[in-house]
Ligand SMILES: [Fe+2]
């Protein structure tokens with residue numbers, strides 16, 4: 001085997017950053033839905049939330065495996081996302097089912113854009129990873145659609161709540177790529 005070119009090195013570092021942040025994001029998403037269910041487990045939307053949570057668990061399991069197989073260092077922020085994800089899910093759920101769904105729209109739209117940027121960046125490289133991202137992005141869009149159909153936009157203060165959660169998610173993405 002020949003020595004890796006410098007370009008391969010930086011490409012690998014880029015892919016590792018992608019897997020690190022996606023692992024963190026799916027970890028946080030699973031915790032958000034857990035927080036929502038802790039509050040809304042008897043509500044009319046509980047089955048929809050369980051469906052989304054179950055899909056997030058598959059996403060997380062996939063990235064757990066990728067972190068192991070490709071020897072990616074997970075973000076040091078996981079303990080923080082453990083708490084912050086649950087708190088975000090539970091706090092919006094306490095405001096009501098519509099607010100929980102508003103949180104879902106904000107989170108899933110941010111993840112959709114994030115996955116789209118990664119898919120574009122990968123181009124023709126890493127076809128397996130790209131396929132995984134495309135599949136998951138489809139499910140995140142489904143989650144957004146479920147939340148929109150559940151009257152997320154009728155939440156009082158929707159625009160402000162949505163903007164705050166989007167900003168928080170983008171900060172979380174930036175930190176989890178680096179740390
Ligand atoms: Fe996900």
Ligand SMILES: [Fe+2]
Nearest residue numbers: 108139140143
């Ligand atoms: Fe999702």
